[in-house]
Amino acid sequence: MKPVIVTKGITKTYQPDTIPVHALRGVDLTIKEGEFVAIVGPSGSGKTTLLNIIGGLDRPSEGYIEVGGKDISALSDNALIDFRRDNIGFVFQAYNLIPVLTALENVEFVMLLQKLPKDQRHKRALELLHAVGLDDKISKRPIELSGGQQQRVAVARALASKPAFVLADEPTANLDSVSTGQLLDIMANLNREEQMTFVFSTHDQRVIDRAHRIITLEDGKIISDQLGHG
Amino acid sequence: MIFKVAWRNIWRSRTRSLVVISAVVLGIWAIIVITGFSIGMVRTYIHTAILNEWSHIQIHRSDYFVDKALEDTLPNGFAIYQNLKNEFPEELLSPRLLVQGMVSSPKAARGVTIKAIQPGPENATTELQDHLSQGQYLDVDSRNPMLIGEDLADKIQVSLNNRVVLTFQSYSGEITAASFRIVGLYKTKDSRYDSQHIFVRQEDIKKLLGGDGLHEIAIRVPDGTDFQPIMDRIVKEYPGLDVQSYKTLSPDLELYESTIGLTSTIMTIIVMLALIFGIINTMMMAVLERIKELGMLMAIGMNKQRVFFMILIETLLLGCIGAPIGMLVGYVTILLTSNTGLDLSAYSAGMREFGLSDIIYPWVPPTIYWQLAIAVVITALIGSLFPALRAIRLRPVEAIRTL
Numbered sequence A: 001m002k003p004v005i006v007t008k009g010i011t012k013t014y015q016p017d018t019i020p021v022h023a024l025r026g027v028d029l030t031i032k033e034g035e036f037v038a039i040v041g042p043s044g045s046g047k048t049t050l051l052n053i054i055g056g057l058d059r060p061s062e063g064y065i066e067v068g069g070k071d072i073s074a075l076s077d078n079a080l081i082d083f084r085r086d087n088i089g090f091v092f093q094a095y096n097l098i099p100v101l102t103a104l105e106n107v108e109f110v111m112l113l114q115k116l117p118k119d120q121r122h123k124r125a126l127e128l129l130h131a132v133g134l135d136d137k138i139s140k141r142p143i144e145l146s147g148g149q150q151q152r153v154a155v156a157r158a159l160a161s162k163p164a165f166v167l168a169d170e171p172t173a174n175l176d177s178v179s180t181g182q183l184l185d186i187m188a189n190l191n192r193e194e195q196m197t198f199v200f201s202t203h204d205q206r207v208i209d210r211a212h213r214i215i216t217l218e219d220g221k222i223i224s225d226q227l228g229h230g
Numbered sequence B: 001m002i003f004k005v006a007w008r009n010i011w012r013s014r015t016r017s018l019v020v021i022s023a024v025v026l027g028i029w030a031i032i033v034i035t036g037f038s039i040g041m042v043r044t045y046i047h048t049a050i051l052n053e054w055s056h057i058q059i060h061r062s063d064y065f066v067d068k069a070l071e072d073t074l075p076n077g078f079a080i081y082q083n084l085k086n087e088f089p090e091e092l093l094s095p096r097l098l099v100q101g102m103v104s105s106p107k108a109a110r111g112v113t114i115k116a117i118q119p120g121p122e123n124a125t126t127e128l129q130d131h132l133s134q135g136q137y138l139d140v141d142s143r144n145p146m147l148i149g150e151d152l153a154d155k156i157q158v159s160l161n162n163r164v165v166l167t168f169q170s171y172s173g174e175i176t177a178a179s180f181r182i183v184g185l186y187k188t189k190d191s192r193y194d195s196q197h198i199f200v201r202q203e204d205i206k207k208l209l210g211g212d213g214l215h216e217i218a219i220r221v222p223d224g225t226d227f228q229p230i231m232d233r234i235v236k237e238y239p240g241l242d243v244q245s246y247k248t249l250s251p252d253l254e255l256y257e258s259t260i261g262l263t264s265t266i267m268t269i270i271v272m273l274a275l276i277f278g279i280i281n282t283m284m285m286a287v288l289e290r291i292k293e294l295g296m297l298m299a300i301g302m303n304k305q306r307v308f309f310m311i312l313i314e315t316l317l318l319g320c321i322g323a324p325i326g327m328l329v330g331y332v333t334i335l336l337t338s339n340t341g342l343d344l345s346a347y348s349a350g351m352r353e354f355g356l357s358d359i360i361y362p363w364v365p366p367t368i369y370w371q372l373a374i375a376v377v378i379t380a381l382i383g384s385l386f387p388a389l390r391a392i393r394l395r396p397v398e399a400i401r402t403l
Ligand SMILES: Nc1ncnc2c1ncn2[C@@H]1O[C@H](COP(=O)(O)OP(=O)(O)OP(=O)(O)O)[C@@H](O)[C@H]1O
Pocket: A014, A015, A021, A022, A023, A041, A042, A043, A044, A045, A046, A047, A048, A049, A050, B401
């Protein structure tokens, strides 16, 4: 399988001028197509920082990062936005959706940014919402959906642009165990059936149990990288 | 879809948006009404001044205004008058003989301009008879009748049917005095004018002057006719004469006319300046409270141009929703008041001091609606700049980190 993410010697230091915080201290990582990876570790270990750098939301202080074979450190801010739009699907902990748009419109929005024609957008959005089991909620606004349903819309939205991989920073942090299970089922399904690569961080043992590969961070370093039970 | 998002975003804080929209409605309405009111006032003033005092065109001997002397009469004045009457049958002409003199009562005396007129033509031109507050017009069968302004009558303490003495120089240079009877008192919209002019008949005064002549021919064109072509013709036909329009005869009328266009511009600038701050404030709040959402949008691939555009559209919508409403309300206000006029007679004593009429017919130039539309769009565009720049300065990591 092709590698989709390659990092070499990534460090990240916040506030280098005053009280430096070394959030990452040299991370070497390769994630291949079709993997289902959990990034775990105690609070403050650098999970979010790592995901943001992989996702092109933040830049490393040092090191090399390649996404889908492309060195993204050379991209300008605006080019990076377009790169994210076309290559990376994001699921955040909260505030994933545009409150004034329906579930369907939210999923369509990314494809609109990609300038896809209306009928294609519509068709794909419907398919994706079907895949996450929300056929009956397509015209609901986020506020009318439960937290779990909102995260499922977010997953559908993340997949809409046909990204190389999906990044999810603690996607289940605000969910109850039933919703957590449903969301994981959907993600695992998409991973199995469409070979979609998922990289997610979590504190939740039940989520960790579903991962195929578990990368443990501590103090900004990878301390273990092992196969999971999922 | 960006329009849809922008439109719905406006209604997320309904009250806040409604405040801005109402401010725009109110502002636009105020511009239209105040402009309409002041233009109406100026136009009424100009109209009245032309009708009662200046007419559109006046013809004098070329050097008349040097010292306005008795002998500065129009050469062949009566022939010119006849010719003009034949040439312009639609226009209203009044031939006048003007004498500088003094009016004295047993109590007081004042310097005045004695306007010696022909009652029929004068009334047709200036509607003098309509302004009589007491007594009769000059077409009475009486010896030496005279009309005096109420304000002047008060000052020299005379009333209807009293006799006063007019003193002036005759053609031969002698001081002449004659007794005239006040047959009527008049009152125009301009008290300054009223206290400086008295009217007598040409036929009465020419005997006292020991000669005849005309100093002035006033020409008023009918309502709705442009005086300029007529004036141009007269200038061409009588190159040796002094032919002037009210604009040069009374420079303040010209000045007032030129302010008509300026009023709406100044009003618009003031109101738009006020609105711009409201718009910036509201949109700034809208951006700041949506930092996370905007960060998320930039994270998932909405680029800076699009974010900028979205905020711009939002501001434009917010600013422009109110504009047509304000214009409509303003238009209706002007429409309703322009027919009946606004009766300001309660304040008319004060207004008359400035030669202003008590009934104002508000009017706005139709172009004001375009001006306003453009002004609102420009205002909204400027107002959107700061919030939109603020929005694209966001860094998605930081915006999302605050989760
Ligand atoms: N913008 C920032 N400025 C300064 N320090 C930061 C900033 N962001 C993160 N940090 C620090 O970097 C370290 C790593 O933070 P990070 O958020 O990546 O940890 P995490 O593993 O995601 O933690 P959690 O499990 O609580 O989400 C922490 O010590 C944190 O305080």
